[in-house]
Amino acid sequence: MSDKIAVVYIGDKPSKKDTVTGSRLVFPRHKSVDVESHIAMQLLEFPSVWRRSEELGEVKAQQEALEQAAIEEAERLAAEEARLAEEQSMVVGDRDLAKLTSAQLATLVEGEDLRLDPQGPQEKVGDFRVRVRDAMKAKLAEQEG
Structure with missing residues (x-):
């Protein structure tokens, strides 16, 4: 019997089907799924989509930091656009x-x-x-x- 490795889907969608190995397993976002080691090794070759479950905490922290940075950048751009509109207004x-x-x-x-x-x-x-x-x-x- 082969060993199992806990793998987590870290993408943006609510769930992801494994189309890489053909196993057709479904991975809910940020939920650990135990898969056979040979399948896990293939999935882990795509670190922007799948990670080991032990890495979930740091991945969530990175994603939250990126989301916060995106929000701050959008607010800065909106403020800059408003300033330019006011500056150019006649x-x-x-x-x-x-x-x-x-x-x-x-x-x-x-x-x-x-x-x-x-x-x-x-x-x-x-x-x-x-x-x-x-x-x-x-x-x-x-x-x-």
């Missing part, structure tokens, strides 16, 4: 500067008394819009502070 207060023409922007600068130095007649509308946005944000921050 909405100041209740005004959407992206919808204003250069003449309307000039009128707004005059009406809000923003004191923007002219950059010359060749300044692009987009560049002027950014300068107006920054000046309006500075003015709002000054009023709130």
Whole structure:
């Protein structure tokens, strides 16, 4: 009679069928299954799928650490996207500067008394819009502070 070795499936699915050796054994995730040693040796050649049951604790710890790192990275990326969206937004207060023409922007600068130095007649509308946005944000921050 051959020896048995406890093997654990460590993948993401709830269970895994052994398609490597043809035994068709079913391995529930993170549950120890005793299999014959010659089958276990073949399965253990795939350490990202099967491990010895003694290694389950460290594998779970590694998987949890990877999941936590993925969550933290997703949160960091979401915060970065929100910061970029705010930084690139042309909405100041209740005004959407992206919808204003250069003449309307000039009128707004005059009406809000923003004191923007002219950059010359060749300044692009987009560049002027950014300068107006920054000046309006500075003015709002000054009023709130």
